[in-house]
Amino acid sequence: LLGAPSKAPSPPIALSYELFPPRSEAASRTLWTTIRELEATDPDYVSVTYGASGSNHDTALDLVERLQLETTLRPLAHLTCVGGTPSELTAVVDDLLDRGVRGILALRGDAPRHGALPQDALRHAQDLVALIRAAEGRRSAQFAAGKVAIGVAAYPAKHPESPSEAHDVEVLLAKQRAGADFAITQVFFHAEQYSSLVRRARRAGVTIPIIPGIMPLTSLRRIEKLSVLSGVAADPALVDRLRGAAGDADAAHRIGVEASVHLAEAALDAGAPGLHLYTFNEHAASLEVLGRLDLPRPVRPLLAARHRAAV
Numbered sequence: 001l002l003g004a005p006s007k008a009p010s011p012p013i014a015l016s017y018e019l020f021p022p023r024s025e026a027a028s029r030t031l032w033t034t035i036r037e038l039e040a041t042d043p044d045y046v047s048v049t050y051g052a053s054g055s056n057h058d059t060a061l062d063l064v065e066r067l068q069l070e071t072t073l074r075p076l077a078h079l080t081c082v083g084g085t086p087s088e089l090t091a092v093v094d095d096l097l098d099r100g101v102r103g104i105l106a107l108r109g110d111a112p113r114h115g116a117l118p119q120d121a122l123r124h125a126q127d128l129v130a131l132i133r134a135a136e137g138r139r140s141a142q143f144a145a146g147k148v149a150i151g152v153a154a155y156p157a158k159h160p161e162s163p164s165e166a167h168d169v170e171v172l173l174a175k176q177r178a179g180a181d182f183a184i185t186q187v188f189f190h191a192e193q194y195s196s197l198v199r200r201a202r203r204a205g206v207t208i209p210i211i212p213g214i215m216p217l218t219s220l221r222r223i224e225k226l227s228v229l230s231g232v233a234a235d236p237a238l239v240d241r242l243r244g245a246a247g248d249a250d251a252a253h254r255i256g257v258e259a260s261v262h263l264a265e266a267a268l269d270a271g272a273p274g275l276h277l278y279t280f281n282e283h284a285a286s287l288e289v290l291g292r293l294d295l296p297r298p299v300r301p302l303l304a305a306r307h308r309a310a311v
């Protein structure tokens with residue numbers, strides 16, 4: 001016993017998943033199989049995406065509501081503010097709070113390429129954070145025992161419109177000052193990008209948890225599409241490996257899962273307080289990644305405590 005290496009138990013982490021509203025009956029059936037599989041892992045919350053300019057407002061709210069009513073899962077509703085006026089966005093926030101939602105991921109969304117925005121439209125995610133806090137403040141009697149949990153986006157690789165990584169950190173600090181409780185990162189391919197962001201953010205005064213977003217990229221098509229949508233340059237080595245597996249979906253799946261496991265392990269080793277898995281509404285790859293990680297249990301309820309207090 002004396003000579004045995006003593007390894008401190010790893011601290012529990014916050015686990016969460018991203019889902020998107022289904023676009024067809026068939027997609028809805030697949031999604032609900034996924035939801036039941038993910039529910040069994042008892043995550044802290046599941047997040048539900050929202051189209052920029054509210055393009056899928058109704059299907060997003062339907063999914064959030066069904067998660068509340070039909071599952072044990074806690075939804076984190078994404079909300080985008082680009083082009084929306086304060087009164088329009090306040091109405092959406094009030095609607096979410098009326099439906100019992102206690103977690104919102106406050107985002108700008110990608111600006112429309114054409115057409116002028118209304119004069120008083122919100123321009124930045126930090127403005128939406130402030131608007132949500134104001135809506136919460138107007139319900140101080142209802143929320144006396146707690147508050148709404150607000151998440152925001154963070155960028156391990158520079159945001160495509162940002163002048164510098166230093167500016168990204170300033171923006172994250174502004175979101176924290178406006179009232180954000182935690183951040184989830186955009187996709188990244190190298191753990192060093194995540195740990196560098198956390199280091200720079202802490203030096204600048206950001207104290208909120210920064211959760212790495214991990215996306216199992218299990219096909220060449222998926223990684224190429226991601227780069228176009230997010231503006232994050234794909235890792236050429238991973239692209240080459242997926243290209244080498246062309247025509248063999250199982251091999252590509254294994255490559256994508258393997259890469260996510262390594263990235264998640266490295267982020268946890270760097271002190272990540274949780275993992276947010278982008279699922280593409282499929283459970284297999286995310287659950288394989290989790291199975292390979294051997295995570296400490298119980299999962300730490302980063303948001304759950306706050307939600308329970310506020311309901």
Ligand code: FAD
Nearest residue numbers: 049050052078107108109124125153159161162184185186
């Ligand atoms: P912001 O924080 O407003 O930043 C946008 C740009 O403005 C940045 O370049 C920033 O540097 C700059 N900026 C911000 N504040 C200032 C300021 N005060 N002065 C000058 N410049 C400033 N998109 C969707 O449409 N729907 C989703 O559901 C969705 N979910 C996402 C989930 C996660 C975890 C992440 C990381 C992204 C998600 N996105 C989603 C994408 C997101 O909308 C885009 O990345 C968008 O381009 C920026 O959003 P943001 O909230 O970071 O914006």
